[in-house]
Amino acid sequence: MREFIVEADGGSRGNPGPAGYGSVVLDGATGEPLVEAAEYIGVATNNVAEYRGLIAGLKAAHALDPTATVRVRMDSKLVVEQMSGRWKIKHPDMKPLAAEALRVFAPGQVTYEWIPRDRNKHADRLANEAMDAGKRGEQWSPAASTADLDTRATRQGTGAAASAAVPEPSGPPGDATAGAARARAALAGARGETGDGREAGGAGAPAAAAAPTSANAPASANAAAAAAKRIASSADVRAAKNVASVAPDLGTPATFVLLRHGETPLTPQKRFSGSGGSDPSLSDVGRHQAERVAAALALRGTIQEVVSSPLARCRETAQIVAARLGLGVTVEDGLRETDFGAWEGLTFGEVRERYPDDMNAWLASPDAEPTGGGESFGAVARRVAATRDRLTEAHRGRTVLLVSHVTPIKTLVRLALGAPPESLFRMELSAASLTALAYYADGNATLRLLNDTSHLR
Known part of the structure; x- marks a missing residue:
């Protein structure tokens, strides 16, 4: 035969x-x-x-x-x-x-x-x-x-x-x-x-x-x-x-739909929750948010792969969405949140009260580290940029859901726009929100969506 x-x-x-x-x-x-x-x-x-x-x-x-x-x-x-x-x-x-x-x-x-x-x-x-x-x-x-x-x-x-x-x-x-x-x-x-x-x-x-x-x-x-x-x-x-005589085409971009994980018990309290703390799981509200995201993305029918930060709140969010889409989940360490050192679990006010000099330096310079050997925004940017390059090469022409955290997502947006480091403090990124970036073969990127929460209403 x-x-x-x-x-x-x-x-x-x-x-x-x-x-x-x-x-x-x-x-x-x-x-x-x-x-x-x-x-x-x-x-x-x-x-x-x-x-x-x-x-x-x-x-x-x-x-x-x-x-x-x-x-x-x-x-x-x-x-x-x-x-x-x-x-x-x-x-x-x-x-x-x-x-x-x-x-x-x-x-x-x-x-x-x-x-x-x-x-x-x-x-x-x-x-x-x-x-x-x-x-x-x-x-x-x-x-x-x-x-x-x-x-x-x-x-x-x-x-x-x-x-x-x-x-x-x-x-x-x-x-x-x-x-x-x-x-x-x-x-x-x-x-x-x-x-x-x-x-x-x-x-x-x-x-x-x-x-x-x-x-x-x-x-x-x-x-x-x-x-x-x-x-x-x-x-x-x-x-x-x-x-x-056709002009060269850059091909289909790699499109990353960026999903911030759902709420944890720390989220409403606005406490620093990075990769150096207790790694909390989703709250009941966070799981409900993940279900709403899953329903919205299933309706669109565009996601082809799901990639997640290794932290529990992201993996749980990713698994809820992926199960609805009939996809598996790949873990990518480069999508993890910043290590906030001794600030983990504290509010912004508590950090300012206990470590005022370190907080002022952190707000002023992307190379300043949180107290106790945390990760600077500059270090996060280098890590995230390397992860971005690796993922865009692996997923050229595809639409991929990246489940991550506030700092990595804001950093990807900042780098795509060519914005200065201080722009991180001028972006709002809600729990379970969606942001979208498209990356082309010539290295250019476009921001297509930012902090969309319409699926949660």
Whole structure:
């Protein structure tokens, strides 16, 4: 029985925002790409785009051979766990999409595997190309695809075709217009399209893929894909890209939704509660707040991962939210609260009365430490910045919930805005409030939300 590998991804620039998906069907034995599919789908969430990419990939594989077994590989843990039946599908937008994906192949023919983002580059690139095309008011065309490098990297890890180099065509590439036309024609053949871009499979065929028309269709698809790769690696495609003259795109940002933990017994008393104290758990009020946040985030349906500070109040908040979203919780030590030293458990007034000189120095300089060897705001900023860089690299293009504390969240906002250290004292951050930041590939960031508590009303 033949085996296919389907790699799929989806993204949204805004979540919800302009969205697209990408998927590729690979030969399970050789790793050779057989069919690519990508589409700009308008305004949608990341999760919807990921499911749409999955469906397109499955339909493309089914068109090649409906009797094949399929291994789906995605970097969306949500989709993989839900489609594997280990997590419940609660969001109303996801249920019909999951049902559609289940109907493509007979039960038992499809298995699901989570892979890290850096192993899903081919599908990720296609999804971004689809979103780029939508930005230009167009639909995705394989003639503009730059995914061949990712395809070669995939083959290197799958065995038989690892040593097969794609030869670079010899001779002059011709003028840019002719090169673009040749690229479109060859890649349209791999998609099963006519020369004018219409799908040969008719309205029922999946986007960018058409059903085989004879018993030799799989072999034909291999031959067409090989021809497509030769064009994709040639100067003709480089010429085609020059015709488009599109400005470089920074890609889908890493979006961090920052959640301050719910109330603890110390919160209403406004006592210093950092990482060097008793590590209190949530109060009854705090647990209720966490439930309200969970309900609001479940309704939005945009969170793909949950990461928490190691402190108990954050982990408890994160677990309540993650359980509602059907996600797991990853602990990140860099999100912990400041160590307030000897000030732990005291009110601001009590600290000013007992340690007036230390308090004045702390208010005046980010390098001043709380009494007893606590952590300065400068040290917190360095720790949080390193954590931010690590998380943005790991979650590029995804929407992640970070459950943390007052100082780390305010610090992330301050750094994103380029504001001075004293701005920390000019921000309000309520218990169980939501803040959102988006981080782009060029290092820039935008503040999208600050101290939102509307879900608690």
